Structure formats: structure tokens, C-alpha cells
Amino acid sequence: MSEFTDIIKSSKPTLVDFYATWCGPCKMMHPILEQVKEKVNESATIVKIDVDKNQDLSAQFRVQSVPTLIIFKDGEVKWRAAGVHTADDLEKKLKEFA
Template sequence: MASFQEIIQSDKPVLVDFYADWCGPCKMMKPILEEVKGEMKDELTILKVDVDRNPDAAQSLGIQSIPTLILFKNGKVLWRQAGVVPAKQLQQIVKEHV
């Protein structure tokens, strides 16, 4: 299995959702991310990172609140936002950076 660092180095955009199982707003992101994946298919990789199981990844990126979404391409952060983001807005953000 590829490491977090290997995945975000992709030349295809990678949307990372930092979440926790106990987080209410994080649960709201699941159907939103499924909708985005359904619309964007292979244009985008979506990766969910549980901050409780992967504290190093969360700490290295300074994740202070969840959910936090970060869009990477070639290892660079293109966009970042904490909180729930509507599907249409997420798709628009990704399309701006593809």
C-alpha cells in the first residue's frame, strides 16, 4: 500500500479529508465526498485520514480542527479548509486546480 506522502505526490489532484469517527460534522462529509467522487470519477483521488489513527500525518500538516480538507497536487497544498464544504463547492475548487 502506498504511503500518505507517495499518494499526495500524484500529478492527479488528491483531496484529503482529515476526520475522526466521533466527530459529527465529519460524518456529514461522507455523503458529500461520495457525491464528489461520483461526479469527478478518475479526475480526483479522495483519501480519508483518521486523525486518531494517524496523528503524525495530522500533526505534520498542523490539523487543529476536523474535518479539515486539503487538496494536494504533486505534493503541494493547493487549497485547505476546515469544516463541512458542500459538494458543488468542492467540485468547483477541484476543477479550478486540475
């Protein structure tokens, strides 16, 4: 938990994907997040959190559906959305907060 807190307190944007292994749309997000990671390189961090293994963290951020994507910067939530998003949309969002 403290490691997660350290990551989201970064001055560079951090995209957190709250997902579940049994979730179809979550599986669709995996290759999209890989594309985003390639495009943004070191300018942003991408983290995946399994909601079933991290129930306290999921509850803390009120994750009610998966996938839920949240962008943090300096420990603050800057953007959040549920569902599948395109690599281009996520890249633009991350650059907006860079």
C-alpha cells in the same frame, strides 16, 4: 506514510479529508465526499485520514480541527479549509487544480 506521500505527489489533485469517528460534522462530510467522488471520477483522488489513528500525519499538516480538507497536487498544498463544504464547492475546487 510513504504510501500517503506517493498519493499526494500525484499530478492529479488529491482531496484529503482529515476526520474523526466521533465528530458530527465529519459524519456529514461522508455522503458529500461520495457525491464528489461520483462527479470527478478518475480526474481526482479522495482520501480519508482518521486523525486519531494517524496523529503524526495530522500533526505534520497542522490539523487542529476536524473535518479539515486539504487539496494536494504534485506534493504541494493547493487549498485547505476546515468544516463542512458542499459537493459543488469541492468539485469546483478539484477542477480548478486539475
